[in-house]
Amino acid sequence: MRNFLEQIPHHVIKEEVSWKGSATELIIRHNEEPIVFENIEGYETRMVAGIVSSRELLAKSIGVTPRDLSDTVGRAFDKPLPLEETNDAPFLATHIKNPDIGKYIPIPEFFGGKRYLTASIVLAKDPITGRRNASIHRMMYREKNEFAIRPVAQRHLHSFYTTALEQGADHLDIVIILGVHPAFELGAATSYPGLDELAFASRLMGGAKEYKVNGIGVPVNTEIVMVAKMLRDQVEEGPFVDLTGTQDHVRMQPLVKITDLYMRERPLFRTILPGMKEHKILMGIPQEPRMKKLIQNTVPTVTNVVMTEGGGSWLHAVVQVKKRTDGDGKNAIISALAAHPSLKRVVVVDEDIDPTDPVDVEWAIATRFQADKDMVLVPGAKGSSLDPSATNSITCKWGIDATKPLGAKGFDRVI
Numbered sequence: 257m258r259n260f261l262e263q264i265p266h267h268v269i270k271e272e273v274s275w276k277g278s279a280t281e282l283i284i285r286h287n288e289e290p291i292v293f294e295n296i297e298g299y300e301t302r303m304v305a306g307i308v309s310s311r312e313l314l315a316k317s318i319g320v321t322p323r324d325l326s327d328t329v330g331r332a333f334d335k336p337l338p339l340e341e342t343n344d345a346p347f348l349a350t351h352i353k354n355p356d357i358g359k360y361i362p363i364p365e366f367f368g369g370k371r372y373l374t375a376s377i378v379l380a381k382d383p384i385t386g387r388r389n390a391s392i393h394r395m396m397y398r399e400k401n402e403f404a405i406r407p408v409a410q411r412h413l414h415s416f417y418t419t420a421l422e423q424g425a426d427h428l429d430i431v432i433i434l435g436v437h438p439a440f441e442l443g444a445a446t447s448y449p450g451l452d453e454l455a456f457a458s459r460l461m462g463g464a465k466e467y468k469v470n471g472i473g474v475p476v477n478t479e480i481v482m483v484a485k486m487l488r489d490q491v492e493e494g495p496f497v498d499l500t501g502t503q504d505h506v507r508m509q510p511l512v513k514i515t516d517l518y519m520r521e522r523p524l525f526r527t528i529l530p531g532m533k534e535h536k537i538l539m540g541i542p543q544e545p546r547m548k549k550l551i552q553n554t555v556p557t558v559t560n561v562v563m564t565e566g567g568g569s570w571l572h573a574v575v576q577v578k579k580r581t582d583g584d585g586k587n588a589i590i591s592a593l594a595a596h597p598s599l600k601r602v603v604v605v606d607e608d609i610d611p612t613d614p615v616d617v618e619w620a621i622a623t624r625f626q627a628d629k630d631m632v633l634v635p636g637a638k639g640s641s642l643d644p645s646a647t648n649s650i651t652c653k654w655g656i657d658a659t660k661p662l663g664a665k666g667f668d669r670v671i
Contacts, residue, residue: 257437470483637650
């Protein structure tokens with residue numbers, strides 16, 4: 257992460273700020289652009305945010321153009337590159353047993369005054385196969401070395417945790433990392449069958465190194481590392497802010513206890529504003545190449561998939577196709593809704609429409625779409641728990657075929 261910061265313009269805030277909301281206000285005031293806080297009241301630890309607040313920044317972190325980002329990520333799914341193991345790491349500079357985390361990390365206050373880690377990547381191993389998994393999870397600070405963690409049901413970490421408990425264990429061993437190269441954050445935000453997310457990130461970076469902590473490989477340049485136990489005990493977690501910017505409710509979630517804290521010298525603590533640009537970028541972009549591959553099974557000429565910011569980069573998408581036969585638009589709608597179960601709306605456009613430009617997409621809808629002929633409705637479908645308008649996640653999914661009729665005239669722009 258430090259090397260990437262040196263490559264990009266970023267704001268450096270040297271005056272003292274508090275973790276009690278003021279840092280969040282400054283991040284928003286600076287348009288969520290890359291920003292480093294050098295002087296957090298009461299802490300030696302620095303804070304960084306905004307480093308992947310745009311598609312352009314994330315693309316730059318792996319050395320590609322924004323246009324090539326999705327396809328580059330898609331190719332890396334199938335060719336992960338294992339990390340090279342080393343016997344030293346900068347984060348070994350400081351080691352504290354049974355730490356009072358609040359004394360070392362300036363954990364910010366968010367919605368409702370709750371203090372949260374929002375860029376925390378959890379590394380865990382499948383109790384059955386030993387496969388490593390990396391995933392981003394919000395963690396609510398309780399006191400001293402205790403957090404409440406939010407693992408989403410049926411995802412890998414939750415599966416590992418429930419399997420360990422079913423086998424009679426009273427906890428799942430995990431390692432929590434904060435402050436890594438953006439490729440590792442992208443990997444941790446990605447869900448793909450059987451994938452080692454860190455090896456996926458290593459491929460995007462052209463290779464990376466790891467150091468074993470409690471038997472789990474950790475990227476060698478990580479800023480902060482915490483060894484922890486994800487306990488059988490459950491505690492209240494929330495309220496927090498959803499990806500859509502709406503309020504998530506309070507749940508009973510697993511208790512996490514930190515046993516060891518490792519930090520680099522003057523570490524950079526990474527935070528992400530919930531419901532804002534980075535949150536959406538990291539959630540949405542990994543879905544695009546995965547969806548494209550699945551849609552191509554039905555419509556081989558799909559050229560691009562974009563998760564839209566207005567839909568939280570989760571509920572709405574635009575699919576671009578090279579239309580060859582009548583019905584391609586509707587087939588693309590059906591395939592897209594199946595490819596991403598949380599998707600609520602999809603717009604299908606032609607090659608002359610920029611799927612990243614909401615004005616261009618709206619123009620296609622305005623000039624190439626008729627609701628009685630070109631809309632697909634799927635009522636009573638299982639959608640996303642992030643959609644407050646759904647009833648127990650049951651929603652009406654829908655699609656707009658905004659492609660030109662084959663062979664028709666008068667649909668092209670002449671200016």
